[in-house]
Amino acid sequence: MPEDVFVAGIDVGTTKICAIVGCPQSDGRLEIIGVGLSPSSGLKRGIIVDREDATDSVRRAAEIAQAQADVRVESAYVGVTGAHISSVNVTGRTNVSPGPAVSAQDVQRAIQSARDAVPLPQDREIIHEVTRGFAVDGESGVARPIGMSGRRLDVELHAVTGNASIVDNVEGCVSDAGVSVSRRVLEPIATATAVITDAERDLGVILIDVGGGTSDVAVFIDGSIAHTSAVPIGGDHVTRDIARLLRVGFDEAEKLKCRYARAVPGLVEEDESVQVQLADGSRSEHVPLRLVAEIIEPRLEETFSLVRANIMRAGIYEQVSAGVVLSGGGSLLAGTAEIASRVLDGLPARVGSPRGLSGLTQAVAGPIYSTGVGLALLAARDGAVAGGAASEPVTLVDRFKQWWERLLPRA
Ligand SMILES: Nc1ncnc2c1ncn2[C@@H]1O[C@H](COP(=O)(O)OP(=O)(O)OP(=O)(O)O)[C@@H](O)[C@H]1O
Ligand SMILES: [Mg+2]
Structure with a gap:
């Protein structure tokens, strides 16, 4: 992996903004080279209420990370969340166009037909989507359908919808702070990338990121994302x-x-x-x-009960067997994992911290950094170079992808 390229993630949280800059390494790790933390102003429960203040906070965090890494971050992956989000699993289908095999266009058509099945009231939009898997001629469990022969292609899509203007405001702050948004990512999905193991994903695992204003949830079943939601209670409550x-x-x-x-x-x-x-x-x-x-305990019980109700409603609660992984600053409170386990019917619960890293690992060791690190890890997987050799040809992206596939084949 060339050493002069780097990736970046910016977590715009209710209590703090966290900017992470990292260099993908040939040993499969992400070397953390810059960490910027700044208290958030102008945010409530993950929603921007004062755009100027929020922009200043983002700028400060980005400047600290850039100064430490000694690079100029031109673009970054940016996290979005908030109580306004909801998720749905939909399927899409297309006939494979005449030819020897499934093409990229067929895949795009199938995905578009799944998107068309997402219920979207006015002012909401799809803010994040993950393809959960494909089926060719009814045979499910296909990860990469391109090149396979068949007549019918089905896709399962996890789609997260949210309030369009709330998301636009987050992106607007980051752009106003001088960093272009190369991709927006639902925060619990980014957090999960940093703290959950492949084995936990396979067994079925619940991630709960207890932040300042919200507690974000992501559930993985059989290796892929099955549910995401946010509960409007966090450590600030x-x-x-x-x-x-x-x-x-x-x-x-x-x-x-x-x-x-x-x-x-x-x-x-x-x-x-x-x-x-x-x-x-x-x-x-x-x-x-x-x-x-005695004051704290009932509030956390309420939080985890709401999380449990969300997952029950999604109809997947019984399929979780690995347990619960907690993240976010709220998980630093001693006893939080014990309460989560009790409310979630005795599932084992642990506090997760970012993994798969080298470099300034101590600077990102706590659970408040997981979302920012996860964003940078996802940028690395996608080959989303944040600056430096960004204008290099596509082969660079391919090399990034190979790097990521070695690290986390199914993340
Ligand atoms: N040592 C600690 N013990 C207990 N709680 C803590 C500790 N450190 C931070 N917190 C709490 O963690 C919360 C902030 O967590 P975090 O930084 O993950 O939130 P955020 O990302 O800014 O917010 P959100 O994700 O809701 O937008 C605050 O409520 C804070 O009080
Ligand atoms: Mg957060």
């Missing part, structure tokens, strides 16, 4: 609960949560307490950490 019930400011509650809190009362000694400054500034008070856990 937990902080707000603590603030309201203890009568402390949001920042004080956030500090208490991140430094001292655990999500399950059983993980706290009976006599553990912490001093907090009351919102009126009059005095500080000792608060038992058991009480804090």
Whole structure:
């Protein structure tokens, strides 16, 4: 792999913007060469409410990553999410045009017929799609139909729809910050790319990215994506609960949560307490950490119950056997995996961190980086060069693809 090319991902989150720059390596890993993190302004629950502020935040994160990597990022993969998204699995069909085998045009026609089957009320559009598999003359399980002989081609498509203007605003901020959007990616799909193993995908796995404003869900069954959704509760709701019930400011509650809190009362000694400054500034008070856990636990139970209901509605809950992988800053709270496992009927739950990396791995070791890293990994798979040798001919893209296929053949 040439060393002068690189890929980039930008995660526009409710609490932070994360820009990742990486170089695909010949050993199959992505070498992280730049990481930019900036607190988000102008976003609520993954939705932009102040475009100028949000643009400034994106620009800052991109500048930090570029300065560290010592490159100019011209384009990036960008994550989109929010409570407005919903997903559906549809099928498409076409007759194979006369000739020796299935052609690229046949595949495109089949995919288009699947897209046409996606229910799309006004103001919604398909914001992300994944082909789950093909069938040639009724024989399913075909991954690459081009070149096969047959008369009829079917495709299964996972389509995610969302509010068009919300997505346009995210893309607009990134472009205004000087980076063109080479592809938008549904965030939990990007996150899954960074933290889930192939074996888990095969067995059936639930990814839950507990962010600041939303908890994003992606479910993989038999190796491919089967469901995506977002629940409108995240770590910020937990902080707000603590603030309201203890009568402390949001920042004080956030500090208490991140430094001292655990999500399950059983993980706290009976006599553990912490001093907090009351919102009126009059005095500080000792608060038992058991009480804090009792505030946090029901909110996380509610979150995971909503996730469970979404997956049940999709009719695939019973097919999950590997378990649950948690990501996002919300998963850093001790006891979160325990609650997820309890609510999701005893499925094993673990906290995932980005994998398949080299270089500045320590800088992206935590679960808040998974989405940004996943975006960069997907850009590498697609050969979406972010700058440097971007104007090289297509063969470069082919070499990227070969690199990715060696790394994650079915991601
Ligand atoms: N050490 C910690 N312990 C507990 N919670 C934490 C910790 N660090 C971060 N968080 C929480 O994680 C949340 C932010 O997570 P993350 O960075 O994944 O969100 P985001 O990507 O900005 O938001 P979203 O995905 O909803 O748009 C915040 O609510 C924050 O309080
Ligand atoms: Mg996020």
